[in-house]
Amino acid sequence: MFVLPWENVIVIPVLGSIPRIVGLVASAVGVVHILAHRRVRPLAWFHLFAVLFVLWAGVSAFWSIDPEATRARFLTYLQLVVLVWLIWEIALSPERQRALLQAYVLGVSLAAVITLHRYLSRVPIVDQTTRFTALSFNVNELGMTLALGLPMAWYLDLSQPHQRLAWLWRLYLPLGITAILLTASRGAFLAALVALAIIPWTLGRLRLRTKVALYVFCAGTLLAATQFVPETSWERIQTIRSDVDAGYFGGRGAIWIAGLEVAEEHPIAGVGAGAYGAAVEPRLYVGLGAHSVPLAILVENGIVGLLLLLGAVAAVTIPVRHLPLLQRRFSIVLLLALAVASLSGEWEDRKAFWFVFGVLAAQVVYRPAEKRVSPAVPLRTHPVLR
Numbered sequence: 001m002f003v004l005p006w007e008n009v010i011v012i013p014v015l016g017s018i019p020r021i022v023g024l025v026a027s028a029v030g031v032v033h034i035l036a037h038r039r040v041r042p043l044a045w046f047h048l049f050a051v052l053f054v055l056w057a058g059v060s061a062f063w064s065i066d067p068e069a070t071r072a073r074f075l076t077y078l079q080l081v082v083l084v085w086l087i088w089e090i091a092l093s094p095e096r097q098r099a100l101l102q103a104y105v106l107g108v109s110l111a112a113v114i115t116l117h118r119y120l121s122r123v124p125i126v127d128q129t130t131r132f133t134a135l136s137f138n139v140n141e142l143g144m145t146l147a148l149g150l151p152m153a154w155y156l157d158l159s160q161p162h163q164r165l166a167w168l169w170r171l172y173l174p175l176g177i178t179a180i181l182l183t184a185s186r187g188a189f190l191a192a193l194v195a196l197a198i199i200p201w202t203l204g205r206l207r208l209r210t211k212v213a214l215y216v217f218c219a220g221t222l223l224a225a226t227q228f229v230p231e232t233s234w235e236r237i238q239t240i241r242s243d244v245d246a247g248y249f250g251g252r253g254a255i256w257i258a259g260l261e262v263a264e265e266h267p268i269a270g271v272g273a274g275a276y277g278a279a280v281e282p283r284l285y286v287g288l289g290a291h292s293v294p295l296a297i298l299v300e301n302g303i304v305g306l307l308l309l310l311g312a313v314a315a316v317t318i319p320v321r322h323l324p325l326l327q328r329r330f331s332i333v334l335l336l337a338l339a340v341a342s343l344s345g346e347w348e349d350r351k352a353f354w355f356v357f358g359v360l361a362a363q364v365v366y367r368p369a370e371k372r373v374s375p376a377v378p379l380r381t382h383p384v385l386r
Contacts, residue, residue: 001103049312057273064272073274084358108149112179143188187344270302293342319364
């Protein structure tokens with residue numbers, strides 16, 4: 001989980017990215033762990049829907065308009081299912097689940113530091129603009145990956161058993177927000193706004209002195225970010241409303257229209273997993289990604305694939321209402337932030353996308369044991385839990 005946010009930060013020839021290498025090793029260790037304990041946990045509804053979705057993506061190779069892309073996407077989906085399965089098998093307790101979130105936040109913190117270093121070194125990316133990223137990371141994907149770390153860091157802060165260490169997680173907020181603004185990604189900015197909603201929603205009945213300290217901290221974070229981030233980044237972010245009103249959506253409007261036209265021609269089974277670019281190429285004269293998870297699934301896997309994925313999402317979302325208050329609000333904010341990021345990003349085959357559902361699936365299924373044994377988060381850590 002620590003290297004998961006480095007999806008494309010460091011790529012080794014032949015072997016691939018660091019997360020892929022670590023993932024292969026972790027998978028092997030996970031299998032050995034399960035064999036040693038001689039037990040496999042029964043799968044939850046989320047995993048059943050996820051497996052059916054991946055199998056449907058594999059079967060789509062029989063009618064795919066781009067069989068090579070479909071085979072590659074199917075192999076990627078298989079790796080992602082293994083990821084959520086490993087989380088399911090190993091993250092048996094709230095402590096282990098929080099450890100995974102801690103590792104993710106530490107990973108995005110490093111990616112944010114690299115982004116700030118590139119800015120201070122004046123090394124922009126993409127078309128000689130003043131947008132910054134971590135090495136070879138896609139600028140929009142980086143921003144959205146960083147945005148998911150915001151509610152995680154705040155949740156870890158509130159659920160930290162040792163209050164003196166809690167502030168360490170809170171330090172990610174100014175770091176992550178500044179890095180997101182440096183990417184100048186409008187989709188990531190909107191996802192970050194949703195993610196930050198967890199702060200006022202979880203303050204609860206804190207003492208006035210504590211509330212004032214938190215508000216001062218948040219105001220200081222925003223002030224520091226506004227002073228540090230270049231004017232060009234703010235100018236791009238401020239075009240969100242005009243871009244939406246014009247129906248341009250950062251160049252995505254034409255891509256989405258072409259995708260909807262393809263979906264009308266192949267409504268049930270789609271054109272094959274990973275074949276969105278090949279499907280819209282005759283209309284756009286270039287093969288481009290969907291830049292939208294729901295549209296990509298609809299075009300590639302048809303209504304059947306979309307319903308299977310929505311079933312997996314529902315299997316995670318519905319049980320959230322039974323969680324303790326802090327966990328419930330954290331889960332809702334994290335899901336909403338992921339939803340906003342998915343509307344304008346190509347996340348259906350990204351590890352961060354599946355990681356969120358994997359952790360939440362393990363969290364909601366652990367609920368009955370929590371009620372019999374102990375609360376998922378120590379009650380003394382935050383008044384909103386009392």
